[in-house]
Amino acid sequence: MIGQSARPLAPVAVDRRNFIRLAGASAAGWFALGASPDRVRVVASLIGLPLGDPLTNRSAPESATSRLSALIQGMTERGWVEGVNVRYETRSSFGGPAQQEAAIREILALKPDVILTSSTIETAALTAATKTIPIVFATANDPVGNGFVESLARPGGNVTGFTNSTAEMGGKWLQLLREAAPAIERVGVLFNPETAPRAGRFFLDSIESEAASTGVTVTPVPINDATGIDQTIRGYAGAPAGGMIALVDSFLVINRRAIVTAAAQHRVPAIYPFHYFIDVGGLMSYGASLEVRSADYVDLILRGTRAGDLPVQSPRKYELLINRKAADALGLKLPATLLARADEIRE
Amino acid sequence: MNEPADQDTSRTPPSRLFRKYLYSFVALAFAALAVNTALEVWFSYREQQQLLAATQREQAASAAIQIGQFIGQIESQLRWLSRLPPDLSAQEDERLNAIRLFRLSPAIAEIATLDALGREQVRVSRRLADKVGSQADLAASPAxxxxxxxxxxxxPVYFFGDTEPFMTLAVLGGGNDPQVTVxxxxxxxxxxxxxxxxxGSTGKAYVVDRKGQLIAHPDLWPALRHTDLSGRPDVQAALAGTxxxxxxxxxxDLSQRRVLSTYATVPPLGWLVFVELPISEAYAPIYASIGRSTFLLVAMLAFAVLAAFLLSRRMTVPIQxxxxxxxxxxxxxLSLRLAIRTNDELEALGDQFNVMAAHxxxxxxxxxRKVAERTAELEKARDHALAEHDAAERARNAAVEANETKSRFLAVVSHELRTPLNGVMGVLQLLDDGSLNEAQRRHLATAAGSGETLIALVDAILEYARLEASTEALETRDFRLDQLIQTAAELMRPQAVAKGLAFELSCDASLNAHVHGDPVRLNRVLLNLIGNAVKFTAKGSITLKAALAQQQDALLLRASVADTGIGIASAMHERIFEDFVQADDSIARRFGGTGLGLAIARRLTRLMGGDVTVESTPGSGSVFHLAVPLGLVESATSQGVPRAPSRALRVLLVDDDPVNCEIGEAMLGRLGHHAVIATDGASAVERASCAAFDVxxxxxxxxxxxxVEAAARIRQLRLQQTPRIIAVTADVSRNARERLAGAGINKIVGKPILIKNLCDALEDDPQEGSETARLAAGTLIDERFLSDQKELLGAQQIAKLCELLEETSETLATDIARAAAADDRAQLAKCAHRLGSAASALGLVRLFEACNAIELAAASMSIVECRTAGRELDTLRQASLHALAGLIGPERERTSAGAPAVQKEARQPGRAGFLREEAP
Incomplete structure (x- = not known):
């Protein structure tokens, strides 16, 4: 720490005694604050959600579970005090390629010390934009396949982060959906090819494999326009009994309210990958528990560890959330195995 | 202590004692504290270290137990699951049980149950869709x-999804066909x-599997990177079971910090739990303890210094x-009182001091008081002594005065006695007109003898008086010692011979020297000693021996006068040198005298720095030893040894005789001169004109x-450097000299040439003039000779001799005139010889030479010539005597005016005897 503080001072050719005095004084000051002693670091975040989305609102009641607030809390625990030695900047790529490009430009202009990304799309755009600024992604389903890292254990470049699901999860979603609504004969897989991993194919294989062994028809339902959501979901209403699987897709997260509303309106049982959907009234979700440990990596990177040396972390816990109200509304009787598995049942 | 002393104490700087005490106390305290602190720190360090290690071991053990429990819990859950009897539960129930187990154990990611044949019955997964009754054959799986x-x-531990450490755990169920739960x-x-x-606060615990693979680490990510620690020595050792x-x-550690590390083994798995605490933190309490101890040490030391200061001060102030x-x-x-109130030995010491001071x-x-008394006494004594001293001084002055008065009286009396005595003596001489009969003449002789004795007595008293008054001073000069002794001997010999005594003189060759001293006084002493010997010896002989010894840079004359006289008793050997003392009273009666002679002799000798002693046996004679130191004279002419020339001269030797030439050349060569030979006058003139010669x-x-002619010619050459010309001739007659003087030759060397004469002639400074020159200048008297004689004999004696010469010469002159008239050549020659001899005694050289010439030529002279010569001789005699009278006249007058008789004893040998009264 003293060494780092010495770096900007050295060119002023402060004599050694003064340097030591200064270094000692500043070090003491920073230790007193429990913070890193040097300049204010910039931690930039590029998110896919619009800035007005409640999930991005730090002061929202749900903020404890929001990624950014968790990060800030974790960072404060590690000595990085906002406004003292760290500054958080958030930019949104919401609104199309032009907005994304502008957001990336803005972020690079800030000369951030580390950039956090929320999903695969932003990560891919940023890794294309910089090979030097460390990038930590929060949810990337296939970082090796997307070319962000060389391997999970040793990423090698300037990118590391966290994965939140694996390709096999598709089969698990179909199984859980069928347990909740055993009458389902056809299932639509909802995703936006532009924002879903590998244009949706990442999960489709395992879903189709599970469907084949259970006699359910699975249809990919690509969608890239929020206005088409209601129409699309309506297609699975009525007989034969249909169901919906929402893939890991920021587009879907952004439009979660419209999807959940449409599913409820058209009485289509649906399973989602994140609890955000349940929060707005969705039937059930199964996915990796969002143990946000990005503060750990940001801290290490700010203290000099290379991002490429930090392994990509995979999720270790999976959560099943069930909205009993939604289930009752759909007239579904939940079996014991499902209830036994559920981590949370919302009444 | 009184007030000023107290102030003194407070002002004085810390004393040495104070410093010594202070340093000692401080050193002692420091040593004790330092040793104590050091030991304390050391033991505390050891204890802390042990404690630390023990704590860490416990932590490791605890961590190992926790991990073991973690696995053990899963294991027991699996056991519970596997032991449910299979016939009691449908497969669906089994699935439900597995799902329940998931809820219990989040770490279990997947559960499969295999029947006894290894076929999969149920597989429940968190990630995958569950499978029921798949009957997949897993009988060959290691689990x-x-x-x-x-x-x-x-x-074994494996990494799922590249980053997640996983492990397979399988248990065997119960019953006959136990199923296996994986x-x-x-x-x-x-x-x-x-x-x-x-x-601690920064220490870490981490887990390593049996292969050295890092499984768990608080930082998480090192474990996810498949960190392999099997290469680390401590891990290797731990895996090996150490x-x-x-x-x-x-x-x-992994981040290169120094850590204190220990580990424990997780029992069933063989994993290792390492617990590492950074050294800086681990030892922080130790360092804190050391710091505390150091601070305490410093504080104690400060306290010790303060205490030592006070203690030292307390100890030294009373001592100061x-x-x-x-x-x-x-x-x-002594009025001082010490006030030390320390209530210990020092106070006692102070009191003792006060007592001592009081004492x-x-x-x-x-x-x-005693001193005052004694001082008073002493003052009294001093006054008394001073008075006595004054009296003594007065007495002494009186005595000195009296002595001086005595001397003055003696001198006056003696002088006053002399005048009438002279009259008496003169009359006595006049009385003998030839008409006296034998008896009268005898009486007259007795009277004359008594008169002379009386005069001698008076003279002796006078001299003694002068010596007593210390008015005598030495008159030193150079003189020839052998001459002096011989003259003295010859002067006394007639008396001895007259008494029928043999007189022997034995002079050592060393006497043949010029010395520096007082010849007159020395002569007087010698005459006195010889005179005494003659006086007190009736028969036998008198022997005078003399020798000169070299003593460092001075000379010592040793002379002894031995007689065969009456001798002196040993008791009198010293007394006879005292004033007015004779060997016994009868001596005076028998021999007369004042008893002053030897006293005067000794005084004179001592005045000269020597001494006179005697050895004698009554009846067999006496020997008087005289030792007188004399000065050395540098002049070597008297030594008879050719001295080195002052410079080498170029000498032209002119002689027709080849033998003479050879001898002359050899002599010149020996003297260091360079000689050139000329065998006749002509060649001499020629050589002189060619080369420059000194002589x-x-x-x-x-x-x-x-x-002479040759010399004249050489002079006429008018050479730049005129050589000195020395004539070599056997003819030293007056004519010859006069002729030579006319030719400018002022020096003669007699033939045959003696090397000493030649040397003298060559070395003589021409300016000083030579004997010959003085003579040639028409001098009648050889003044140097005369003065020598005067020194030797004293002025009085000379005056007397002068008178004698006047008488004798007149008689002889008459005789010569008579002989010339009678043409008695033999008588003429005889008289001329006697006159010449007499003249030579007082240095009348011209007269001597004239006499010589007449003596030689008498036989051949005509009668006219004889008469002329006789007249000329008489004229010369009168002129010489006149000149002599002119030279010694002043002294004769002085003698009669002052203390005329002092030297009289030497004037007439016959009267010297009175000096010997004291001898036996």
Whole structure:
């Protein structure tokens, strides 16, 4: 720490005694604050959600579970005090390629010390934009396949982060959906090819494999326009009994309210990958528990560890959330195995 | 202590004693404290270290137990699941049970149940869709085989999804056909455990599997990177089963910090839990303890210094007071009282000091009183002594005065006695007109003898008086010692011979020297000693021996006069040298005399720095020894040894005789001169004109040219440097001299040439003039000779001799005239010889030469010539005597005016005898 503080001072050719005095004084000051002693670091975040989305609102009641607030809390625990030695900047790529490009430009202009990304799309755009600024992604389903890292254990470049699901999860979603609504004969897989991993194919294989062994028809339902959501979901209403699987897709997260509303309106049982959907009234979700440990990596990177040396972390816990109200509304009787598995049942 | 002393103490700087005490106390305190602190720190350090290691070991053990429990819990859950009897539960129930187990154990990612044949019955997964009754054959899997073999199977750690450490755990169920339950356990959940283990505040605990692979680490990510620690020596040792070191191991951890490390083994798995605490933190309490101890040491030391300061001060202040008190008492301030209130030995010492001072004060007072008394006494005694001294001084002055008066009286009386005595003596001489009969003449002789004795007595008294008055001073000059002694001997010999005594003179060759001294006084002493010998010896002989000895840079004359006289008793050997003392009273009656002679002799000798002693036996004679130191005379002419020339001269030797030439050349060569030979006058003139010579030795008789003529010619050459011309001739007659003088030759060397004469002639400074020159200038008297004689004999004697000469010469002159008239050549020659002899005694050289010439020529002279010569001789005699009278006249007048008789005893040898009265 003293060494780092010495770096900007050295060119002023402060004599050694003064340097030591200064270094000692500043070090003491920073230790007193429990913070890193040097300049204010910039931690930039590029998110896919619009800035007005409640999930991005730090002061929202749900903020404890929001990624950014968790990060800030974790960072404060590690000595990085906002406004003292760290500054958080958030930019949104919401609104199309032009907005994304502008957001990336803005972020690079800030000369951030580390950039956090929320999903695969932003990560891919940023890794294309910089090979030097460390990038930590929060949810990337296939970082090796997307070319962000060389391997999970040793990423090698300037990118590391966290994965939140694996390709096999598709089969698990179909199984859980069928347990909740055993009458389902056809299932639509909802995703936006532009924002879903590998244009949706990442999960489709395992879903189709599970469907084949259970006699359910699975249809990919690509969608890239929020206005088409209601129409699309309506297609699975009525007989034969249909169901919906929402893939890991920021587009879907952004439009979660419209999807959940449409599913409820058209009485289509649906399973989602994140609890955000349940929060707005969705039937059930199964996915990796969002143990946000990005503060750990940001801290290490700010203290000099290379991002490429930090392994990509995979999720270790999976959560099943069930909205009993939604289930009752759909007239579904939940079996014991499902209830036994559920981590949370919302009444 | 009184007030001023107190002030003194406060002002003085810390004394040496104070410093000594202070340093000693401080050193002692420091040593004790330092040793104590050092030991304390050392033991505390050791204890802390042990404690630390023990704590860490416990932490490791605890962590190992927790991890073991973690696995054990899963294991027991699996056992519970596997032991449910299969016939009691449908497969669906089994699935439900597995799902329930998931809820219990988040670490279990997947559970599969295999029947006894290894066929999969149910597979429940968190990630995958569950499978029921798939009947997949897993009989060959290691988990199934392991569980079947030993009831439980711990699979190796593997990384799922590249980053997640997993382990397979399988248990064998109960019953006849036990099923096997296989679980995949996500070991990342151990992270929660190890992250919870607090090792100090910055220490860490981590888990390593049996292969050295890092499984769990509080930082999480090192474990996810498949960190392999099997290469680290401590991990290797631990895996090999070495128990951990008792005090822990100090090593570098993954982030290269120095840590104190220990470990424990997780029992069923063989994993290792390492617990590492950074050294800086581990030893912080030790350092804090050391710091505390150091601070305490410093504080104690400061306290010790303060205490030492106070203690030293307490100890030294009374000592300083004592010191100063002692100093003031030493300097005499006895009124001082020391006030030391320390209530210990020092106070006692101070009191003792006060007592001592009081005693001293008393003693001092007594002493002062006594001193005052004694001083008074001494003053009295001093006054008395001073008075006595004054009296003695007055007495002494009176005595000195009296002595001087005596001397003056003696001198006056003696002088006054002399005048009438002279009259008496004169009349006595006149009385003998030839008409006296034998008896009358005898009476007259007796009277004359008595008169002379009386005169001698008076003279002796006079001299003694002068010596007594210390008015005698030595008159030193150079003189020839042999001459002096011989003259003295010859003077006394007639008396001895007249008494029928043999007189022997034995002079050592060393006497043949010029010396420096007082010849007159020396002569007087000699005459006195010889005179005494003659006086007191009736028969036998008198022997005079003399020798001169070299003594460092001076000479010592030793002379002895031995007689065969009456001798002196040994008791009288010293007394006879005292004033007015004779060997016995009868001596005076028998021999007469004043008893002053030897006293005067000794005084004179001592005045000269010598002494006179005697050895004698009554009846067999006496020997008087005289020792007188004399000065050395540098002049070597008298030594008879050719001295080195002052410079080498170029000499022209002119002689017709080849033998003479050769001898002359040899002599010149020996004297260091360079000689050139000329065998006749002509060649001499020629050589002189050719080369420059310093000296020409000219033979006078040469066949071709007379030496005189040759000399004249050489002079006429008017050479730049005129050589000195020395004539060499056998003819030293007056004519010859006159002729030579006319030719400018002022020096003659007689033939045959003696080397000494030649040397003298050559070395003589021409300016000083030579004997010959003085003579040639028409001098009648050889003044140097005369003065020598005068020194030798004294002026009075000379005057007397002068008178004698006047008488004698007149008689002889008459005789010569008579002989010339009678043409008695023989008588003429005889008379001329006697006159010449007499004249030579007083240095009348011209007269002597004239007499010589007449004596030689008498036989051949005509009668006219004889008469002329006789007349001329008489004229010369009168002129010489006149000149002599002119030279010694003043002294004769002085003699009659002053103390005329002092030297009289030497004037007439016959009267010297009176000096010998004291001899036996």
């Amino acid at each position: 199934f085989l392991g569980a079947r073999a030993s009831g439980i199977y711990y699979g 679980a995949e356990v996500n070991l990342r959940f151990i992270w929660d455990l190890v992250a919870r283990i607090k090792v 128990p951990p070191a008792a005090g822990g191991l100090v090593k570098d 007071m004592l010191t100063q008190g002692a100093k003031r008492i030493g300097s005499g301030d 001293l004060r008393d003693s001092y007072a007594t002493l002062e 020409i030795l000219m033979d006078l008789h040469m066949p071709d040219m007379d030496g």
